[in-house]
């Protein structure tokens with residue numbers, strides 16, 4: 112019996128895959144992993160496959176379980192990327208390289224590709240591998256491929272080995288999609304929505320093609336308007352902007368008066384940040400509502416999606432201010448905070464047409480909701496290293512943030528003897544190394560000085576003032592506080608020993624937020640229903656969910672990041688396929704509420 116899917120127009124059936132003898136299935140899977148049928152053979156032992164997502168994970172995990180030599184052989188089985196059709200290329204590779212426009216590369220690009228390939232091979236001992244169809248699945252440009260090749264030349268051999276395997280699994284994923292005649296939609300459209308919203312960026316970043324959207328800037332307001340239009344286009348029953356700039360969409364339940372599930376995430380970004388942090392948790396539920404509207408379907412629970420206007424704390428010291436408004440924790444004194452240009456939050460709101468007097472009315476009545484769920488890109492390497500598209504968050508780490516001034520005496524760099532200096536930077540350096548060591552000692556705590564400067568510093572002046580930030584996080588508040596106590600005590604000791612002064616302002620105190628067991632189990636059930644293994648993990652990053660935690664049960668779903676999960680960085684990325692799975696998971700979760 113010939114595989115029904117050799118004609119890719121035929122619908123893929125799991126039943127065929129699970130019921131047919133090995134030889135035929137292997138014939139069908141041949142080519143998914145380049146010249147490496149052993150991967151499919153290893154995967155067959157894990158039948159029955161529960162879904163296409165499960166098949167993809169089993170194949171990837173079969174490679175993960177293989178030894179280093181077999182993995183290296185798999186990498187080496189791939190052809191060098193070429194800017195022209197070369198003999199020996201598999202049909203799949205030819206299709207992919209053609210799709211990427213590699214064969215239309217300019218002569219200069221071809222030469223550069225050959226040179227970089229050669230350098231890469233000499234550096235690592237295996238060919239450069241990239242899924243040329245890219246995270247969207249429609250193909251990278253030759254220029255993008257060359258940029259990636261140049262960037263990855265700087266990686267460590269171990270990171271590059273892992274990245275090549277990830278790229279091979281991504282190649283296999285798109286090949287399997289082709290074989291099954293499936294497309295990750297609407298995941299691909301949602302991927303496009305992220306690119307679209309990233310067009311808006313603040314001055315000083317936009318010109319460099321970097322993404323930075325701080326609270327209530329022109330770019331931020333353009334994002335808000337785009338989200339309003341997007342939610343309306345998806346078919347929400349109500350769409351409005353509230354007094355702190357949150358964009359809210361509500362999709363009513365089948366029965367008037369039934370409760371809502373609250374979901375959402377933030378649309379502001381860090382400076383030169385990624386396109387998916389926050390926004391993914393807005394677009395995924397928007398796509399869910401659009402799917403429901405297209406089917407004319409109402410669920411037992413309503414869905415309220417909040418695009419939070421501010422979470423990152425970039426423009427003002429206050430952070431999570433938007434979700435704080437929903438929980439009734441917005442502090443009036445925040446309105447007097449000034450940004451770097453001396454513009455108060457109150458003034459920024461006035462300029463944006465927002466009325467702070469309306470902020471108290473934003474507070475939500477918890478009795479109207481079943482809970483808060485947030486879908487968020489992982490912002491870390493775990494899911495990427497496990498070849499898992501989705502992860503279940505067990506708890507969000509507690510965090511503390513401070514702004515610190517270390518004050519010594521500015522003096523002549525040439526005439527001030529070393530033993531008579533009151534050097535603010537030297538004091539900072541001694542303290543910062545301790546802070547790193549103290550956090551590392553816990554094993555799962557983190558301490559970060561993300562901002563550091565010497566106001567009015569000069570090259571030939573001993574620094575009299577050093578200004579920095581401090582971000583401390585740990586899975587449990589007691590652990591976080593013990594670390595903070597030690598690190599701040601050390602600051603005092605260092606300053607006293609060196610005869611310096613110090614000032615410290617706590618700007619954020621966010622308690623650790625364990626997931627609600629019931630909501631977490633619902634996420635786990637959706638991931639199981641999708642056919643994937645359940646991986647539970649803490650969140651090192653803070654999220655709006657930790658604020659909603661104060662008034663509602665909450666739980667989060669993580670989506671795998673590409674480029675080893677890097678985040679708060681323009682390399683932050685996820686794929687159309689993983690977005691598709693996140694949409695599927697949220698729809699399943701929403702259907703699970705009987706109320």
Ligand code: HGY
Pocket residue numbers: 422423651652653654
């Ligand atoms: O810092 C955080 O963890 C979040 O991205 N605001």
Ligand code: MN
Pocket residue numbers: 381388423679
């Ligand atoms: Mn962030």
Ligand code: MN
Pocket residue numbers: 377388389422487653654
């Ligand atoms: Mn975020």
